[in-house]
Amino acid sequence: MLGTLLTGLFADKNEAVTRPENTVPAKQTLYDFKVKSLDGKEVDLSKYKGKKVIILNTASKCGFTPQYADWEKFYEANKGKVEVLGFPSNDFGGQEPGSEEEIGAFCQKNYGVTFPMFSKVATKGAEQAPLYKWLSTKDLNGWNDKVPTWNFCKYVINEKGELTHFFASKVKPDSPEFLEAIK
Template structure:
């Protein structure tokens, strides 16, 4: 009996991995976004840049969003300047670029760091198994994609060159969860 109580105490004292819903961040207009507001939605979190060879992915991200936004799906883009100074602009400049050139209407966040000592806490969670409970990863380049399920759990990381319209992403969005 004491043994069972000790096992129960051990497991109850182990910290549970956080979910994406435990975080807040500033959007591109400086407003605080509580990620718990995304409960029940599948999320794609992607780090973006305006002066990258992969920047045209904005167009496909918008197509994906237009197609699935009414099906409990959201894209959350974090501009980051971690790779070869490819996102040097201010939040206002980034917003103007995305709206003017790609008609972006999905959620754009304030510019952050996705690597290094000043890494944003959301990216620390995305890239650390000890925090997300699923996997370790490293942000390789701009437009790396992280898929989050309706319960706020990390499901998968997709490399930067993966098209936002890749069949794997479409199947993941459209599969029902039971």
């Protein structure tokens, strides 16, 4: 298990992937999806039209978990322009074993998270959530085939609901490449 954890921590370094110029138009946009919030309510992602959106796969027992604080600070500083959406996942090292209620309590108590958090999802594999299938399937999003390689990978969506960037776990909201992507 330690080998798996270490592989996850070092596998993706600071990987960033940007949508190439003149890519094939996406067959879908973010606005085509409905997801469940942590409290079980259906959320139509079209409610984020006109805003940039950052999608994070999160975990409560990961070396990157302190990023919750970084992303909360970013969310507070950019409210109205950029949305941060958290999707807990237990895909990497079993680092998100809790229920939705436990996840919500953990995020609030330890990091004061106010950005929207959603029900736990699979980000890869046979049970992959439809949103993550779109984010990581070139034929659906127009260019990207990167699935999360560990917890706290980021996808950037533009104001039209199109995927524009993928960032690995180590990239934080103050990283130059991320700041460039959200200009």
